[in-house]
Amino acid sequence: MDGEKNIDSTVDTKQELCDMWGIDNKKKYVFYYDESNNCRKFWVDDSKRQFNTDYTADFVLAGVVKKVEDTVDVSLESFRKPLNLQENVKEIKFKKLYSKGDFLQCVKEERLFKTLSWIDKSSFYIHYIHVNNLFYTLVDIFDSIVAIDEIIEFGYDYYRMKSVFYCMFKDKAEALQNLMFKYKYPNLQKENIEIFCNELLLLLGSRREMKAEEKFLAGMLARASKSNELVFLHCNNDYIMQENYAEFYLDPILKYQKSKHIFDEETTVQNIVKEQIAQGENARDNFEFVKSESDIFVQLSDVVAGILGKIFKYINHTSLNQQLKDAESLSKLQKDNILLIYKLRMDAEIENRGFLHSVAPLYVIENLNRFFEIVKKVEK
Structure with missing residues (x-):
């Protein structure tokens, strides 16, 4: 049933x-x-x-x-x-x-x-x-670090912010692939949440040069590094997106x-x-x-x-x-x-x-x- x-x-x-x-x-x-x-x-x-x-x-x-x-x-x-x-x-x-x-x-x-x-x-x-394909897998990170109501509360559009998140990483695909391999993405172990998020932040570079939407998402990623769970990135098959x-x-x-x-x-x-x-x-x-x-x-x-x-x-x-x-x-x-x-x-x-x-x-x-x-x- x-x-x-x-x-x-x-x-x-x-x-x-x-x-x-x-x-x-x-x-x-x-x-x-x-x-x-x-x-x-x-x-x-x-x-x-x-x-x-x-x-x-x-x-x-x-x-x-x-x-x-x-x-x-x-x-x-x-x-x-x-x-x-x-x-x-x-x-x-x-x-x-x-x-x-x-x-x-x-x-x-x-x-x-x-x-x-x-x-x-x-x-x-x-x-x-x-x-x-790249967007489809990055969305799992996006939806794990920020909730829809938080995005609306800050006056942003949910779908637009997904697009911004994609653009932040699309030109860093080679480094991103290495990072995903390192942590058997999308099967991230919970003890690796902090270092995974911090390494993603390193890919993005200085926040000073970011636009407001990018700073917001980088902040959400930094906050997520201190969390105990990234809901869509656990209990999956190693490497398979x-x-x-x-x-x-x-x-x-x-x-x-x-x-x-x-x-x-x-x-x-x-x-x-x-x-x-x-x-x-x-x-x-x-x-x-x-x-x-x-x-x-x-x-x-x-x-x-x-x-x-x-x-x-x-x-x-x-x-x-x-x-x-x-x-x-x-x-x-x-x-x-x-x-x-x-x-x-x-x-x-x-x-x-x-x-x-x-x-x-x-x-x-x-x-x-x-x-x-x-x-x-x-x-x-």
Whole structure:
């Protein structure tokens, strides 16, 4: 019965969140999914003393979505001539047909523009869940050192402060990885709380040069060094920050229960998802995992997930000055592709606020939106 209560209480919580954020989860949709930058587990590799994957390559579960009543009649053959696909190409795969390097290289592809244009003209919208791995693990420290009501009491915004905390450490990732290895993060022993917090403070440098929000958080970290517990950093597995990404597959299944969810096969994740869903009072039949070659819309989802994975990595890596320089040197096709991605995002958000979901610092989302604005100005 405990499993039942857990999964069903999660459904109730998600309904409350939908109501709070104005997300329409009553309308019936068909969602298609694929993923990019799927490292399957995010952890500190104890043999290398560093993260097991590029922490700037955000996990993306994304794709296309349409209303149930909309009929779309299309096949791989429909794309063969427009995309100039050879006869031996049996499915549309981002890595094989579109991915020619980093984001700026990918948006040089005419094939990408034709694919995104098809989505734009169809009855489909794009959707995504985007997870910044470094942010996701730093939040455990943040939520262990300060309470929401304390942040509000001092006149700060909770989500903004999470973003500030991320920015304080993002450029110190190499030293942070060594520190996490040293203390088997996120399984911190309580006797090491003081030295762990103090070493984090050393990474941040002098408080004199900090902004007010940063000083506040450094103060909370100093206070935490004298505490007996950092609630989210004990009784975990050594080094493992993200055991798997199943929760992000479960999220839309439970959030949009009146909709259908079709995922690309991912053996480990799909077994976990099926097991957890089956624990509910009524096992839900609103999802399935399929082989991508059998479903053209899952294949199109692979393109959406692929290019989004590229753009989030670009944003994570690139300063404002570099974005300005890059924008000035964009070709017309590059600008057309970038602005088409921008349009698809805006159309999706207008249709349903829940279609674009980022587990990431506000800083990254603002950076992305600013990049689009830069490209729009250059286009003019």
